Amino acid sequence: MTQDLTRASAAELSGLYAARKASPVEVLEAVLDKAARLNPVLNALPLIDADGARAQARASEARWAKGEPLSPLDGVPVSIKELIKVKGWPLTMASQLTDKTPQTEDATTVSRLREAGTVIFASNSSPEYGFKGVTDSPLNGITRNPWNTERTPGGSSGGAGAAVAAGIGPLSIGTDGGGSVRIPAACTGLVGLKATYGRIPAWPASMHGDLANTGPMTRTTRDAALMLNVLKGADVRDPLALPPTDVDFVAGLDRSLKGLKVGLVLKFGDFFLDPEVEAAVLKAADRFRALGCEVVPITSPTENGETGRVFVAHWFAALQRLLQLYPEARHGEFDPALYEQAKIGAKLDVKTIIDSQVRRREMAHAWNQVFAEYDLVLSPTMSTLPPQVGRNVPDGPDGRPNPYWTNTAIFNLTRHPAVSVPCGISSIGAPFGLQIAAAHSRDDLVLAAAEAFERQDPLAFPHL
Structure with a gap:
């Protein structure tokens, strides 16, 4: 051929x-x-x-x-x-x-x-x-x-x-x-x-x-x-x-999205949102309106800073197990950042871990309430452009690390389905992602929404 x-x-x-x-x-x-x-x-x-x-x-x-x-x-x-x-x-x-x-x-x-x-x-x-x-x-x-x-x-x-x-x-x-x-x-x-x-x-x-x-x-x-x-x-x-x-x-x-009520969350709290990402997501929201959806800007019931703290307590507490799995003489072979996270996890006290579990359940309840009112929620998958290679996180305009992963981590904490779909190309030549989330067990709906969005303007991949 x-x-x-x-x-x-x-x-x-x-x-x-x-x-x-x-x-x-x-x-x-x-x-x-x-x-x-x-x-x-x-x-x-x-x-x-x-x-x-x-x-x-x-x-x-x-x-x-x-x-x-x-x-x-x-x-x-x-x-x-x-x-x-x-x-x-x-x-x-x-x-x-x-x-x-x-x-x-x-x-x-x-x-x-x-x-x-x-x-x-x-x-x-x-x-x-x-x-x-x-x-x-x-x-x-x-x-x-x-x-x-x-x-x-x-x-x-x-x-x-x-x-x-x-x-x-x-x-x-x-x-x-x-x-x-x-x-x-x-x-x-x-x-x-x-x-x-x-x-x-x-x-x-x-x-x-x-x-x-x-x-x-x-x-x-x-x-x-x-x-x-x-x-x-x-x-x-x-x-x-x-x-x-x-x-x-x-x-x-191939189901119609006409009549769906869609929430739009641009920021999950007071973190930097790259203007290019914001413009791309706003344009994506207009595409959902063209599909017959009612798109309404909403405030996230959870905030990125708190999401990060709750997530990190769960994540680091699990990573500390690596210190038990391998002899101390070999710990220097870990990625240095992984080793530091595991050591922090080993120092977490029971109160911190239990409090994070309680707050996780409260976060899931809060998002369940959102999905009782809205069929879908749109947000940026990432708040920033992809960082340069060799960097673990990008810096925001104030020079502080920007934990862009908290836009996605919230739905790991709450267990809701979420999909990322491309929604344009940035000035550095890399794509943007739009995150589409829905109520528990509505995997069919997030996929139908992604398919309808994709059909409007399929991404052209580079010829390599």
């Missing part, structure tokens, strides 16, 4: 396979060629399993030839974040300290993708133990944004964002404990979904418990919905997984 198959969505590839206009083997080779050319620059994929992927692609090609694909995603290449178990690969956690022995079983997410026939071809990069919103690690170095290689692709699922935006596979799996799917989606122009907590079962469990989610990162909303159809459903190994649902998340994408 003369077309660039690496630019096709998963849904488009499925159609090409069915029509016998492309094959999974052909697509995989195109993806591997692009990885060979771009990964040395982007550093997004620390492991590429070309031989294993070729065997999977040949098996998929045979199924399509017989007219017996396992799912619409059969034969579509997908990369997996290096914090997730993949049979036969080391579980690195992006750390120099982990045992690199190949795993003997798949995480639930990976096994479901295998059952759907996807071609699992690579791991994608993360900061160490996924602890921050940019992607670099002592183990793998710096991952770069394909839109502007002097900028971060965000984190912690930055390798997923960089790879998919660059056309190195149309699908990736990331994890989201405070925005780690949605932040890199915003930085790289992807659709990144954090579903209602428990919609996608988590096994093995994260050290961050019910803050942590696994989710799809794709170039289109339809692909994210296709992935959610595969990943949803209970797993007896996850005691917090939601019951099975018969909702077809693809079938609901």
